[in-house]
Amino acid sequence: MSEDKTRKFILTEKEMPTAWYNVAADLPFRLAPPLHPATLQPLGPQDLAPLFPMALIEQEVSTQRYIDIPGEVLDVLRSWRPSPLIRARALEKALDTPAHIYYKYEGVSPAGSHKSNTAVAQAYYNKKEGIRRLTTETGAGQWGSALSIACAIFGLQCTVYMVKVSYQQKPYRRSLIQSYGAEVFASPSDRTASGRGILAKDPDSSGSLGIAISEAVEDAAPKPDTHYSLGSVLNHVILHQTVIGEEAIKQMALAGDYPDYVIGCFGGGSNFGGIAIPFLREKLRAGAGPRLVAVEPEACPSLTKGRLAYDFGDTAGIAPVARMYTLGHAFVPEGIHAGGLRYHGAAPLISALLEHGLVEARAYAQVPVFEAAVLFARSEGILPAPEAAHAIKAAVDLARECRASGQAKTILFNLSGHGHFDLAAYDDYLAGRLVDYKHPQDKIDTALRDLPVIPPEVAALAAGGHQR
Numbered sequence: 182m183s184e185d186k187t188r189k190f191i192l193t194e195k196e197m198p199t200a201w202y203n204v205a206a207d208l209p210f211r212l213a214p215p216l217h218p219a220t221l222q223p224l225g226p227q228d229l230a231p232l233f234p235m236a237l238i239e240q241e242v243s244t245q246r247y248i249d250i251p252g253e254v255l256d257v258l259r260s261w262r263p264s265p266l267i268r269a270r271a272l273e274k275a276l277d278t279p280a281h282i283y284y285k286y287e288g289v290s291p292a293g294s295h296k297s298n299t300a301v302a303q304a305y306y307n308k309k310e311g312i313r314r315l316t317t318e319t320g321a322g323q324w325g326s327a328l329s330i331a332c333a334i335f336g337l338q339c340t341v342y343m344v345k346v347s348y349q350q351k352p353y354r355r356s357l358i359q360s361y362g363a364e365v366f367a368s369p370s371d372r373t374a375s376g377r378g379i380l381a382k383d384p385d386s387s388g389s390l391g392i393a394i395s396e397a398v399e400d401a402a403p404k405p406d407t408h409y410s411l412g413s414v415l416n417h418v419i420l421h422q423t424v425i426g427e428e429a430i431k432q433m434a435l436a437g438d439y440p441d442y443v444i445g446c447f448g449g450g451s452n453f454g455g456i457a458i459p460f461l462r463e464k465l466r467a468g469a470g471p472r473l474v475a476v477e478p479e480a481c482p483s484l485t486k487g488r489l490a491y492d493f494g495d496t497a498g499i500a501p502v503a504r505m506y507t508l509g510h511a512f513v514p515e516g517i518h519a520g521g522l523r524y525h526g527a528a529p530l531i532s533a534l535l536e537h538g539l540v541e542a543r544a545y546a547q548v549p550v551f552e553a554a555v556l557f558a559r560s561e562g563i564l565p566a567p568e569a570a571h572a573i574k575a576a577v578d579l580a581r582e583c584r585a586s587g588q589a590k591t592i593l594f595n596l597s598g599h600g601h602f603d604l605a606a607y608d609d610y611l612a613g614r615l616v617d618y619k620h621p622q623d624k625i626d627t628a629l630r631d632l633p634v635i636p637p638e639v640a641a642l643a644a645g646g647h648q649r
C-alpha cells in the first residue's frame with residue numbers, strides 16, 4: 182500500500198450543517214442571567230429589544246438543542262462553506278513530530294475570518310425585522326469588514342467604531358470596510374457622549390473594544406430603525422459559529438482520525454466556542470473526549486488572570502452586565518497586534534465552561550506567537566492572522582511535547598483567519614520591534630475595583646446556577 186499523503190478533507194455543499202448546535206440544551210448547569218446595566222436586575226427580552234432583533238434575543242436564551250439555519254443564510258454561507266480541514270503535514274515535518282496536526286481554515290470567507298459566519302446571520306435577522314442600519318465596534322477590523330459585507334448583501338447601512346490603535350495600525354482594513362459601503366470612525370470618537378467622556382480624560386486614548394462597544398450601543402439604542410451588532414461574546418454569536426466544529430467533526434472522520442486536543446484562540450470566545458462546542462457535545466455524551474484549549478494573549482489574560490464576576494460588557498457601563506472572567510471594564514490592554522484579542526471580558530458561556538472544568542485556557546506573549554506564525558507560514562504557506570497565531574503556538578508547543586515524549590497525539594486547531602491585512606505587525610516582528618508585555622497585575626487590580634456591586638438576591642441566582 183502506498184503512503185497516505187492526503188492533506189485536504191473537503192465536504193460538499195450538500196454536507197454543510199443545516200442547523201446550529203445550542204450547547205445550553207446539554208449543559209449540566211444553568212447559565213447566570215445577564216443583568217440590566219442600570220438596575221443590576223436580570224434582563225428581560227424587552228430590555229434587549231432596542232439593540233437586537235427578537236429572533237436573536239430568542240436564540241440568546243434558547244435551550245433548544247438544534248436551531249435551523251434559515252435558507253437565505255445558508256445561501257450566502259455556501260459561497261465559501263464548507264471550509265477546508267487541512268492536515269499540516271509540512272508543519273509536522275518542520276517540527277519533526279509524531280503528532281498529527283490538523284487545522285480548520287476559516288480564512289476562506291470574504292472577510293478573511295470566521296466572523297462572516299455570524300455577520301451574515303445577524304444582518305439577515307435584522308433585515309427581516311425591518312431594521313435599516315447596524316452599528317458595531319471593531320478591534321483589528323475583521324468584525325467590521327465581516328459585518329459591512331453582510332450589510333451590503335442584505336441592503337443595510339453599517340456604522341463601525343474602530344479601536345483607534347487599529348485604525349492607525351491597519352488603514353487597509355478601514356479601506357476594505359469603506360469599500361463595502363460602511364462608514365468607519367476611530368474610537369474614542371467625538372460622536373458619542375461615551376467617546377467624548379474618554380477623550381476629555383485622555384485625549385491620546387488608544388481606544389479599546391470596551392470603549393468602542395459603548396459608542397456603538399449609544400448610537401443604536403435610542404433609534405428605532407437602528408440596531409447594534411456584536412461580533413463575539415454573546416450566546417447567539419457562538420451558536421452561529423458552531424458550523425465550524427460541526428464540519429470539523431465530519432472532516433476528522435474523513436481523515437480517519439480523532440483529536441486529542443481542540444484548540445482555538447480566544448478574544449471574546451466565538452471561534453473557540455465554534456470549533457470546540459460540537460466536540461463538547463460528544464464529550465458530554467460519552468463522558469470523555471478531546472481537551473478543549475482556549476489560547477489568549479498574556480497582555481489581555483481574562484481567562485487565566487481575570488476574576489469570574491458580574492461586570493459590564495463595555496467601558497461606559499451602558500451595555501448589559503454579564504457573569505464572566507473579566508479584567509475589569511476599565512482595563513485598557515496594551516496595543517498588541519492581535520487586536521481581536523484585546524477584550525476585557527470573555528463570553529459568559531465559555532466562562533461557565535471554564536469554571537466547570539469542561540474547557541481549559543493558556544496564555545502566550547506575542548513574540549513567541551509571531552515565531553509560531555512565521556514557522557507556520559514558511560511550512561504551510563498561509564500567513565495567519567496574529568489572533569489565529571495564538572492557536573498555532575499552542576499546537577506547536579503540544580506537537581513539540583509529542584516529539585519529546587514520542588506520543589503521536591492528534592491536534593486540531595482553528596485557523597480563524599488570514600493575516601493579509603496584518604503586514605504592519607509582521608513588519609514589526611521581522612524588524613525586531615515587537616515587545617512582550619508582562620501582564621500588568623496592578624492595572625488589573627485597579628480595574629477590578631470598579632466591578633458593579635450586585636444585589637445579594639441576584640448574586641444568589643447566579644450561584645444557584647450550579648444545579649439544574
Ligand SMILES: *Cc1c(COP(=O)(O)O)cnc(C)c1O
Pocket residue numbers: 294295296323324412413414446447448449450451452453521522566568569597598599
Ligand atoms: C475577531 C477574531 C478573533 C477573536 O474573536 P473570538 O470571538 O474570540 O473568536 C480571533 N481570530 C480572528 C481572525 C478574528 O478576526
